[in-house]
Amino acid sequence: MAAYISVISLRKIIPFLITFTLVAAIIFFTSASFNGLYQTAIELMGSGENVLIIYGANAKTPQTSVIPLPLYDKVRSVEGVKNVSPEVVAAALVGDDAIIVRGVDPESFQKICNIKIVRGSFELSNSWSAVIGRNLARLLKVDVGDLITLRSAFTYSFLEVKILGVFESGSSLDDELILPIYAVQWLRGLPRDAISLLRVEIDGEKLSKEDLLLSLRGEKKVEEKQPIEQPSIIRLLTIPEAREHVGEYVARSPEESMKVFLEKNVRINEAVVWGIVILVISGCILLIYLAISLVFTSHSRELAILSSLGASKKKLMSSLTALIIAFSILSVTLGLVLGGALSIVFSENSLLLLGSYTVKPSLSFDLIIAIAIAVTVISAVSAWLGLSKLLDEWLREV
Amino acid sequence: MTSLLNLAFKSVIADISKSMLYILTIGFLLTVASAPIVIANGYSENLYTMLPKFEEERFLLINASAKSLNESFLDYSLTERLVSLGFKKFFPQLIFYSKAFFNDKLFDIKVRGIDRLEEYFKHNRFHVDGNIPSSSSEVAIGILIARRFGVEKGVFLRIFSHDEDFKDFRVSSIIDCRCPSDEEVLAPLSTVWDIRPDILGRISLIEIISSEEINPATLYSLDVKVLEERSFYQAAYSLILKTFNSIRNWSTPIYLLVLTAVYVVSVRITRDSEKDVTIIRCIGASRWKIFRYLFYRCFIVAVFGILVGISFGVVSAQVIFRFVSIILSTGSYTPPNIDTLDLVWLIGFSLLSSTAGVIYPAFKEMRRRLSDLTWQLTYP
Numbered sequence: 001m002a003a004y005i006s007v008i009s010l011r012k013i014i015p016f017l018i019t020f021t022l023v024a025a026i027i028f029f030t031s032a033s034f035n036g037l038y039q040t041a042i043e044l045m046g047s048g049e050n051v052l053i054i055y056g057a058n059a060k061t062p063q064t065s066v067i068p069l070p071l072y073d074k075v076r077s078v079e080g081v082k083n084v085s086p087e088v089v090a091a092a093l094v095g096d097d098a099i100i101v102r103g104v105d106p107e108s109f110q111k112i113c114n115i116k117i118v119r120g121s122f123e124l125s126n127s128w129s130a131v132i133g134r135n136l137a138r139l140l141k142v143d144v145g146d147l148i149t150l151r152s153a154f155t156y157s158f159l160e161v162k163i164l165g166v167f168e169s170g171s172s173l174d175d176e177l178i179l180p181i182y183a184v185q186w187l188r189g190l191p192r193d194a195i196s197l198l199r200v201e202i203d204g205e206k207l208s209k210e211d212l213l214l215s216l217r218g219e220k221k222v223e224e225k226q227p228i229e230q231p232s233i234i235r236l237l238t239i240p241e242a243r244e245h246v247g248e249y250v251a252r253s254p255e256e257s258m259k260v261f262l263e264k265n266v267r268i269n270e271a272v273v274w275g276i277v278i279l280v281i282s283g284c285i286l287l288i289y290l291a292i293s294l295v296f297t298s299h300s301r302e303l304a305i306l307s308s309l310g311a312s313k314k315k316l317m318s319s320l321t322a323l324i325i326a327f328s329i330l331s332v333t334l335g336l337v338l339g340g341a342l343s344i345v346f347s348e349n350s351l352l353l354l355g356s357y358t359v360k361p362s363l364s365f366d367l368i369i370a371i372a373i374a375v376t377v378i379s380a381v382s383a384w385l386g387l388s389k390l391l392d393e394w395l396r397e398v
Numbered sequence: 399m400t401s402l403l404n405l406a407f408k409s410v411i412a413d414i415s416k417s418m419l420y421i422l423t424i425g426f427l428l429t430v431a432s433a434p435i436v437i438a439n440g441y442s443e444n445l446y447t448m449l450p451k452f453e454e455e456r457f458l459l460i461n462a463s464a465k466s467l468n469e470s471f472l473d474y475s476l477t478e479r480l481v482s483l484g485f486k487k488f489f490p491q492l493i494f495y496s497k498a499f500f501n502d503k504l505f506d507i508k509v510r511g512i513d514r515l516e517e518y519f520k521h522n523r524f525h526v527d528g529n530i531p532s533s534s535s536e537v538a539i540g541i542l543i544a545r546r547f548g549v550e551k552g553v554f555l556r557i558f559s560h561d562e563d564f565k566d567f568r569v570s571s572i573i574d575c576r577c578p579s580d581e582e583v584l585a586p587l588s589t590v591w592d593i594r595p596d597i598l599g600r601i602s603l604i605e606i607i608s609s610e611e612i613n614p615a616t617l618y619s620l621d622v623k624v625l626e627e628r629s630f631y632q633a634a635y636s637l638i639l640k641t642f643n644s645i646r647n648w649s650t651p652i653y654l655l656v657l658t659a660v661y662v663v664s665v666r667i668t669r670d671s672e673k674d675v676t677i678i679r680c681i682g683a684s685r686w687k688i689f690r691y692l693f694y695r696c697f698i699v700a701v702f703g704i705l706v707g708i709s710f711g712v713v714s715a716q717v718i719f720r721f722v723s724i725i726l727s728t729g730s731y732t733p734p735n736i737d738t739l740d741l742v743w744l745i746g747f748s749l750l751s752s753t754a755g756v757i758y759p760a761f762k763e764m765r766r767r768l769s770d771l772t773w774q775l776t777y778p
Contacts (some may be wrong), residue, residue, distance in 0.1 A: 015661065015662060015665065018658065019658050019662060022654055022655055022658050023655065025651075026651055026652060026654070026655050029648075029651060030648065033648055034648075037644075091633045091634075091637070092633070093629055093632060093633050093636070096632070096636060097636060098632070098633035098634070098635075098636035098637045098640075125506075126506060126508075126581060127508075127542075127578060127580075127581045128495070128508055146465075146466075147465070147466035147467070147468050147469075148466065149466055149467055149625075151458075151625060151626070151627060151628075151629055152627075152628065153628070153629060153630045153632075153633035153634070154628065154630060155577070155628060156456055156522075156577075156627045156628050157577045157578055158458060158578070158625075158627065159578050160466055160467045160468060160493070182542065182580070182581075183578070185576070186576060186577050186578055186580070189576075190576075191576060192576065276434070279430055279433070280430050280652075282426070282430075283426040283427050283429060283430035284426075284427070284430075284655065285426075286419065286422055286423040286426055287423050287426075287427065287655065287658070287659045287662065290419070290420075290423055290659075290662050290663065290666060291662050293666075294662055294665060294666060297666075297669060298669075342651060346647065346648075351644065351647040352644045352647060352648065353640045353641060353643070353644050354641055354644070355637040355638075355640060355641055356637060356640065359644065
């Protein structure tokens with residue numbers, strides 16, 4: 001076998017190595033980007049064990065839902081509920097850029113969401129104070145102390161806010177602007193007793209998702225806690241003569257809430273993402289075949305000599321296919337590194353966005369293995385077919 | 399040139415099966431690059447048509463060079479120019495941040511001075527509990543300030559100006575508007591100029607309510623920044639555009655593959671053309687002519703590849719789009735198509751990649767000696 005391999009000139013194999021590296025890089029870049037896009041959409045509501053999102057059953061997404069604020073007190077009083085964060089989500093314009101603003105009660109919000117302040121502080125004492133996610137701050141080129149003017153997409157409200165802190169959460173919150181809850185109610189056009197959703201942290205041992213929903217509907221009696229004092233921001237919004245809201249709610253995990261929307265309304269799931277990856281792989285098949293056959297045609301003289309010296313077609317084919325597989329593994333490894341780096345560069349420079357959210361590339365181990373196997377198998381099959389055709393042609397000529 | 403081009407074209411046609419393989423190699427890659435762009439175009443176009451446009455149009459005029467409202471200063475005389483342009487309903491406003499003192503508490507406030515305050519309240523349907531400030535010693539406060547600091551109607555609120563100076567104002571009313579004024583101190587513009595004499599005669603912005611008789615485009619003739627209010631269309635457009643621009647950005651590295659494909663194909667073509675090149679050289683063709691012949695031959699294949707790739711891309715996008723529309727039951731829709739800018743971008747990048755990919759193999763083949771070529775032809 002060593003004799004067969006020694007006839008291969010490294011110089012002549014360079015175009016093949018470059019082609020394979022690029023093919024693997026582009027395939028990995030595509031799958032990392034599109035899987036990342038899907039994953040970003042799934043994680044728009046955050047994640048976390050024992051965290052549930054309560055929103056209107058008729059709403060397509062938690063962000064577009066409208067539920068009554070008094071539900072907040074009702075949920076808080078259920079035994080087994082650890083923390084509740086009422087939130088309002090709206091879109092606003094900063095200059096020509098549309099961004100997502102989230103209205104929160106800072107006290108409750110920080111108890112559930114893992115927020116790390118990078119600069120400044122998480123202070124939301126009035127409607128002109130705001131904290132901004134790291135990615136959004138970079139995109140808008142703003143920092144602590146800067147003022148930005150928000151124009152509501154839904155109402156005639158415009159609001160100037162001062163950035164008091166920049167935070168990092170490792171989630172899609174990094175692409176959002178956080179304001180006091182009532183400021184986002186103005187931007188969304190909601191009354192003071194209405195919010196978008198409740199983010200609830202439960203004690204999994206004491207309370208289940210189903211029991212929480214049944215208790216909200218009044219269909220199941222669950223133990224009630226001692227009343228806890230409302231946060232100051234919520235006291236501000238409480239309306240003594242609050243309307244009685246009758247509505248159906250759903251409680252889903254953050255990921256599930258978005259997955260249901262994507263599958264039901266957008267009809268996008270992981271199969272669609274893999275469909276795009278397969279499209280790219282299919283587009284590259286002929287290039288892989290041509291690049292491999294180029295290696296063999298440029299070594300046709302050497303192969304002819306080996307054949308004349310008694311090398312069987314089968315032996316030649318198996319040895320050279322093994323060689324191609326070895327080189328494929330080498331270039332696929334390089335390509336995966338290059339593709340991964342490319343997707344990170346694209347993400348860091350906000351070239352891959354889902355609305356106003358930065359797409360974080362999905363660089364999972366499973367993905368790497370799947371792509372490495374796919375490209376290597378295609379190269380092995382192409383090598384076998386290419387070599388078989390070449391040797392048949394050569395034998396016919398002889 | 400024509401004869402060489404003709405010869406190159408004939409060579410491409412002569413070996414049609416191989417040429418097809420090369421064309422499809424380049425074409426498939428361009429299909430991969432173009433189909434998602436066309437689908438994205440189709441989706442974005444259909445989404446844009448679904449976006450609602452609100453009837454009433456309001457605009458904000460701020461200083462053209464100001465980065466924020468706090469930095470924006472306009473001369474009040476601008477209102478006269480608005481009147482001359484035919485605008486009737488507009489509200490000049492001055493906004494500044496200060497501190498207030500009440501009940502032993504010092505707190506931050508936002509003060510908004512508005513010209514024709516009563517008309518402004520009426521137009522925005524503010525719920526006013528009390529009397530609208532009428533004298534220069536009265537202000538209205540937002541309901542959230544009232545609740546947070548226990549300020550009631552009739553009490554006096556001390557408002558500080560920028561230089562530690564202060565003035566006491568009677569709270570004549572409490573505003574509830576479900577808007578930013580819920581946390582503001584509101585007063586007539588003249589009262590606010592009394593608090594801040596350093597900016598007398600200046601305003602931060604003008605809020606304009608446009609009517610059917612006036613063309614809002616005339617606002618753009620003023621030397622100010624014009625911002626649309628309730629700009630749902632603009633916000634949605636921006637979000638859709640950003641998402642679908644990501645598809646365009648994703649497709650950019652695919653041109654590297656196109657370049658590689660054209661290179662590999664060109665190397666294969668130069669190998670296939672060895673016989674032709676040797677004969678042409680033997681009958682006296684110069685090396686430059688050989689280069690041109692090979693360049694034309696490879697380039698013709700590349701151009702066919704580009705045409706096939708983009709056509710496949712558009713056709714497959716249409717098929718996928720229609721298929722998805724049936725699944726989603728979207729009803730009537732505009733079928734996707736490639737827009738001129740994307741077409742220019744695709745062709746431009748592909749041609750650039752193709753030219754780069756063709757030059758080296760053609761150049762390398764041109765430099766080969768005639769003796770090598772004849773030897774190769776005799777003993778392949």
